[in-house]
Amino acid sequence: MGLLRCRRNVVIGLVVLLIYWVNAQWTVPPAAVPSGSAGVGSAGFLGAAACVSCHKAICDSHAVTAHFLSSSVASSVSIKGSFRGSRSRVVFNDRLEVLMEKRGGKFLQTAMFNGALYESEAFDVVIGSGRKGQSYLYWDSVRLFQLPISYYTPLDSWCNSPGYPTNLVYFGKQVPGQCMECHATGAKLMELGDGAVGFDRGSIVYGIDCERCHGDGAEHVKWHMAHVGEKGGHAILNAARLGRQQRLDGCALCHSGFRRQVMPSFSFKVGDTLDKFSTAVYDTGSVAGLDVHGNQYGLLTGSKCFRGSAQMDCSSCHDVHRDEAGKVGVFSQRCMSCHGAPGSVVGGARLAGCSFGPVKERGLVGNCVDCHMPALPSQKILLQFSGAAKPVHDLVRTHRIGIYPEISAAYLKSRK
Ligand code: HEC
Ligand code: HEC
Ligand code: HEC
Ligand code: HEC
Ligand code: HEC
Ligand code: HEC
Ligand code: HEC
Structure with a gap:
């Protein structure tokens, strides 16, 4: 590595x-x-x-x-x-x-x-x-x-x-x-x-x-x-x-990147409307300019998963009371609670499973996230070594859930 x-x-x-x-x-x-x-x-x-x-x-x-x-x-x-x-x-x-x-x-x-x-x-x-x-x-x-x-x-x-x-x-x-x-x-x-x-x-x-x-x-x-x-x-x-926006705001306080303060630090309490306390500094209608780092809220809300389901929030995938870092199998189960197994016509919440041929054929259910939520290089966390020409980018899991054909092909290759 x-x-x-x-x-x-x-x-x-x-x-x-x-x-x-x-x-x-x-x-x-x-x-x-x-x-x-x-x-x-x-x-x-x-x-x-x-x-x-x-x-x-x-x-x-x-x-x-x-x-x-x-x-x-x-x-x-x-x-x-x-x-x-x-x-x-x-x-x-x-x-x-x-x-x-x-x-x-x-x-x-x-x-x-x-x-x-x-x-x-x-x-x-x-x-x-x-x-x-x-x-x-x-x-x-x-x-x-x-x-x-x-x-x-x-x-x-x-x-x-x-x-x-x-x-x-x-x-x-x-x-x-x-x-x-x-x-x-x-x-x-x-x-x-x-x-x-x-x-x-x-x-x-x-x-x-x-x-x-x-x-x-x-x-x-x-x-x-x-x-x-x-x-x-x-x-x-x-x-x-x-309500959903309030649930999301409870996490977005800290997970929507830097915000412009309207009210002093620590005045927001879970249940409040975050926009009354601080406002986003990015275009909330577009995920194009968002860094993978620190703005899970902005990226998630720009995803089809989020826009297509009335209930999805951070707790759809995260149990905040546990350290689940790196447990891709656990996260994949949460995908399938809505999507069903690859190839299934109707899944947990009446959504089809993965339509990608190789995934269906090989029944790859243990890891939905490396193809659909890949770890991408942050543009904002860079490691600059003295003497090196180029900085090294930190890798962060993107919350823009989507289809990444090249990354998917590379993942399949890595599993040969
Ligand atoms: C008060 C600010 C704050 C709030 C509110 C907050 N977080 Fe965080 N969260 C953080 C910080 C800071 C970190 C990084 C902690 C560290 O590593 O030092 C973090 C880390 C995380 C991680 C990474 C954990 C890991 O081990 O990789 C997840 C997942 C997460 N938060 C989800 C949530 C969810 C879901 C909510 C809402 C229910 C939430 N957070 C609310 C500040 C917050
Ligand atoms: C808007 C909320 C916010 C502010 C303000 C903020 N942080 Fe963070 N910080 C986070 C979150 C969220 C993470 C985890 C980000 C992720 O994994 O995407 C984090 C991660 C970090 C980490 C890496 C921790 C780890 O081991 O994962 C350090 C160090 C850190 N912050 C230091 C600071 C310092 C010092 C300040 C103030 C000068 C600061 N942060 C201000 C939200 C914030
Ligand atoms: C709360 C239910 C829910 C969960 C959990 C969920 N999704 Fe979705 N997902 C949806 C809905 C709804 C759509 C939109 C379906 C549509 O528009 O036809 C969708 C769409 C997608 C798409 C198509 C995206 C595109 O750009 O065409 C992919 C890929 C996907 N989900 C993967 C995942 C993965 C991987 C996970 C787990 C990390 C996951 N989903 C978790 C509800 C969910
Ligand atoms: C980062 C935010 C966060 C922190 C910190 C946190 N919780 Fe929670 N807690 C939540 C959320 C969000 C839910 C609702 C989850 C859901 O939607 O099902 C919840 C639900 C609960 C519930 C309801 C039962 C359950 O398991 O869902 C209890 C009890 C609870 N928390 C206790 C605690 C205790 C005790 C601590 C400290 C040791 C704690 N929480 C720390 C966010 C947090
Ligand atoms: C004397 C026992 C007791 C203590 C101490 C206690 N709780 Fe509870 N708590 C309960 C009981 C009983 C319930 C209802 C059953 C459940 O949800 O676990 C509850 C429920 C909760 C819920 C869920 C409420 C809901 O509406 O779903 C949260 C959140 C919670 N407690 C947080 C806390 C936090 C945070 C602390 C510490 C500051 C704490 N509790 C201390 C007994 C206690
Ligand atoms: C569809 C499932 C899903 C939803 C919804 C979701 N996450 Fe995540 N999140 C993941 C997965 C998968 C990872 C990667 C876990 C790992 O590899 O350790 C992750 C990682 C994270 C991390 C650590 C990022 C890193 O690379 O350091 C943070 C912080 C986080 N999530 C916060 C949030 C917040 C806040 C929300 C709500 C706005 C949210 N997540 C909603 C699936 C989800
Ligand atoms: C090897 C990478 C890979 C893995 C692993 C993978 N997918 Fe996919 N998935 C893809 C690709 C590529 C597509 C687009 C296929 C196409 O263009 O028909 C896709 C399509 C989808 C779609 C869109 C279906 C539609 O009809 O629009 C959903 C939903 C989905 N995947 C969910 C999942 C879930 C849930 C898992 C875990 C059980 C998973 N995927 C595992 C690569 C993968």
Whole structure:
């Protein structure tokens, strides 16, 4: 595999530049958020620990999902990169390098210029489960800033943070509210006057926990503690009971790419209409210009599957309480709940199965997705190796479900 080959080529001094789509976030002035956001936020979440006594199976499986692990306080467990030997250094050039250090119980990124200390800041907060990579933040009073070095999982290597220059280290990028809005459960924000926001440190609930999608659970827990044995759920939100657009909006908040904010971060709650809180920055009528990365909502809603069925939403294929990454067989069963097996005239929801000759003949039911939802190169996540002419594109599963004849032919060939 290409990336593994790269790994062998990684030598000290190699600088990797990641350009995530999230870069776009930084370029929009936070001043677009109306004032009055002071104190908006969401302290007082109970956390999954308050749910486990009655929903043990869900809590256990959710604890290992990318959602739950999407942000955390930095620790030797949550930071994926190495602090040992040469692997703990990122060399920019012969005068400039950054050392990843463990000192006095702290994890630090220390920039050295001409052998002298330039700046050293702590890994305080981890953003990203490490499924693909991680970025790190440090506290300066109530403000959060991004550290210059990130971690890229496929190479198991430190690298220059997404979109950062390769010839200087920069500690001055302040983190906006949206970063936490998409990667955490709750945080109290403070308006700092210059359009920037601060965070009430103690109020941050890291990871995407139950109450991010189900709302504040206090009333629910109290009621069920007092009514043990009651079968129906009381005083809690279940998206399954909402209309389709509201169900989709609950995921689109974070899975429709960067949005232009109309209301402050964390004001949207599942059940609300997302367009009243933020608006899409792409043409919602066309999927042509969408990147495969980060906009599953836009791509899915442009697919025939979605437009032809009144009920389809993200939960048609995803059980968000489980880590199902890579389980193509499980996903294919979900396709067949509507389509039926290849060659069948009528499927689960009265739709025909696959009409492709070789699929029918060979009864290929275990993998519908590599042909119809192929992993495609992202235009926004690029790995730039110093010295290499062309950047490497990250592969992301497209949510534009469709017919891809060349990819289908290649898939058949790979299975010979
Ligand atoms: C004292 C027991 C108890 C605790 C604690 C508890 N629940 Fe429940 N919950 C129930 C029962 C009983 C039901 C109804 C049966 C079911 O759907 O599992 C329920 C149902 C639900 C439902 C589905 C509601 C519906 O309308 O379909 C959700 C969502 C939910 N709980 C979330 C949570 C969350 C989040 C927490 C923690 C903040 C939590 N529960 C804590 C007992 C509890
Ligand atoms: C608060 C923001 C937020 C909401 C709401 C949200 N997600 Fe996510 N989701 C994320 C982030 C961030 C990641 C990447 C996590 C990581 O790896 O650090 C992610 C990752 C995922 C993944 C990839 C998991 C994997 O292991 O490959 C799936 C699938 C997913 N989300 C589906 C959903 C669905 C379905 C919904 C709605 C029911 C939803 N998400 C709601 C932010 C969110
Ligand atoms: C609009 C919501 C949104 C915002 C804002 C956002 N992210 Fe993300 N981020 C996501 C989603 C969704 C994914 C998973 C995307 C996918 O797999 O297509 C992700 C993935 C990541 C990953 C890779 C995690 C992994 O291992 O899979 C990192 C690292 C990351 N984001 C860092 C950041 C940082 C740092 C910020 C703020 C400066 C930020 N993101 C802002 C939604 C967001
Ligand atoms: C990313 C959003 C998200 C997170 C995080 C999340 N849920 Fe859910 N949950 C949903 C959605 C969406 C549904 C409805 C699924 C459907 O349409 O059938 C649901 C349904 C439920 C139900 C109803 C029964 C069922 O199994 O469908 C319960 C109970 C529940 N969730 C509990 C929890 C608990 C407890 C946690 C935390 C450990 C949690 N959820 C975390 C989105 C989420
Ligand atoms: C909720 C039901 C539902 C699910 C689940 C579903 N589909 Fe569909 N799909 C449809 C409908 C409805 C159509 C449109 C049929 C029509 O217009 O004749 C469709 C159309 C298609 C088409 C034709 C697309 C084109 O451009 O001509 C393909 C291919 C397809 N689906 C594959 C899949 C795959 C693969 C999965 C699983 C990853 C899947 N579908 C899951 C309902 C579904
Ligand atoms: C028709 C089935 C289907 C529907 C509907 C669907 N997904 Fe997916 N999704 C998949 C499959 C298949 C994968 C690839 C899983 C894998 O290989 O690990 C995937 C992967 C993902 C990933 C990880 C992408 C990556 O490559 O890193 C995210 C994030 C995600 N889905 C979010 C969503 C959201 C949000 C929605 C609703 C807007 C949604 N999905 C609707 C089938 C679906
Ligand atoms: C080897 C790649 C491959 C696999 C595997 C595959 N398909 Fe297809 N599928 C295709 C191609 C190519 C077409 C277009 C065939 C044509 O032009 O007649 C197609 C057509 C379809 C259609 C459109 C049917 C119509 O009448 O318009 C549906 C629906 C579909 N596939 C669903 C599935 C499902 C569900 C699975 C898994 C059980 C699956 N496919 C597995 C390649 C594949």
